[in-house]
Amino acid sequence: MQNVTAPALRIEKLNKSYVAGKPVLHDISLDFASRGITAIIGPSGTGKSTLVRCINRLVTPTSGRILFGSTDITGLSGKNLRAVRRRIGMVHQEYSLVERLTVMENLLTGRLGYVPAWRAWLRRFPKQDIARAYELLDAVGLGDFANRRADQLSGGQRQRVGIARALMQQPDLLLADEPTSSLDPKTSVEIIELMAKLASARDIPVVINIHNVDLAKRFATRIIGMARGTVVFDGPPSALQDTHLADIYGGQSWIE
Amino acid sequence: MTVPTITQSARPLSLPVNWWRRGGYLALGLYTAYALSTLEITWERILRGLPQGAKFLSRMWPPNFEPQKMELMRDGMIESIGIAILATFFGVLLSLPLGVLAARNLMPSAVSWTARAFIALLRSFNPLIVAILFVKAIGFGALAGILALIVGSLGFVSKLFAEAIEEMNLKQVEAVRATGASFMSVLIMGVLPQVLARFAGFSAYQLDSNLRNSTMVGIVGGGGIGAALFTATQRFDYDFMLTILLTIIGLIMISEIVSTQIRKLFQ
Secondary structure, three states, rough: OOOOOOOOEEEEEEEEEEEEEEEEEEEEEEEEEEOOEEEEEEOOOOOOOHHHHHHOOOOOEEEEEEEOOOOOOOOOOOHHHHHHHEEEEEEEEEOOOOOOHHHHHHHHHHHHOOOOOHHHHHHOOOOOHHHHHOOOOOHHOOOOOOEEEEHHOOOHHHOOOOOHHHHHOOOOOEEOOOOOOOOOOOHHHHHHHHHHHHHHOOOOEEEEOOOOOHHHHOOOOOEEEOOEEEEEEEOHHOOOOOOHHHHHOOOOOOOO | OHHHHHHHHHHOOOOOOHHHHHHHHHHHHHHEEEEHHHHHOOOOHOOOOOOOOHHHHHHOOOOOOOOOHHHHHHHHHHHHHHHHHHHHHHHHHHHHHHHHHOOEEEEEEEEHHHHHHHHHHHHOOOOHHHHHHHHHHHHOOOHHHHHHHHHHHHHHHHHHHHHHHHHOOOHHHHHHHHOOOOHHHHHHHHHHHHHHHHHHHHHHHHHHHHHHHHHOOOHOOOHHHHHHHHHHHOOOHHHHHHHHHHHHHHHHHHHHHHHHHHHOOOO
């Protein structure tokens, strides 16, 4: 059992450079509590995505450590890495659903960390997984869409499926990489609201990397501002001032 | 301001001429003239061939439908269709793993280059030459034809399959990988759904192509209708030859319809 007071996720002196000598992330150290929504804001190209993707190791850090619970996941590979990944749900940018699969099949890909490949091949998923998928579809408001192909859905509907797929994993942590980047403002609010609601119902922490400062302030319990590959602000939304925004994004004129 | 003068000087009123391309056309024209002269293809030669052609055509008509000949043809056609279907089945089945191994976005480069080299080797010979090699290696009969067409199918389908995999959307694959899925599961739920329709298309096309080729491998002893066709030409049985040719046309038309249906099924 995990101690409630210990951080659910700890990042220590994380560095990442895709090209040697040009670090994208520079000595990032952060602790994440076992509940609450953390929004990472910052300009494009500042390493927000890279940071989030280091956490489930879609990106391999150059140096530093990532501790998930008490496990050091920085150097994991193969089976051990997959065992950690299945405990971390991720909502992706531009949905990243498998377009030619049905909504139900997309949800069930969330169980692939547990279900052997031959069962996936024959589409013989455990009954409780299918029952759970229906429950989640109801929870995201797509109860009647199970047999629709993903490419027939609208953007908002697709991202609801994306959220349901991540939660199918019964994750201990939910990551979201620009989940609203291709959605209209109203749908964006609905998507973040839905993620917040479902995550808090399951009592799991959420780390969202997001462009929209207003959305971040409205739903997050903690905001991390990044610029030039480092953390330049870390605190509750109420503490985020215009001077911080000017520091994060640069310039003044756009802040009204 | 210096900027306008610079842009003006870079704006000539005639478009650039691609001398390389013009030179290429010229070279092609010159070579064609040269080749025609060395191979002695002249009007006189063509005119000399015409009466021969007319005689040939007149001896073909009417097609021969004698029961004994029909039996010969039926056996040959059944064998040809069998060769085509078996070669397509095994060729396509084997090209699945080979295509995956050759896809540069799924495999380390050492693996994909080895697989690519192997595919290039398979593709280097015409099916007829491969059939000759198999007939010499394992003897006359349908097995040699099947193996020859498997080689051809494997080379064609696995190459196109690898290219389809390389063009797929990697974000969808990454999303499946992020759930903790194993490599096989990622293939099944992330890669295959994206490429299956195209793969079915290649396979249907290959079936079509194998039906054509299976009528040919018999000429070199690889089994099927080709043997009967070759014998008919050797014996000047041109009327029976026409029967065979008409049947092959019918078969290819049917296969065209079937392959269209297969492609629709996997859309």
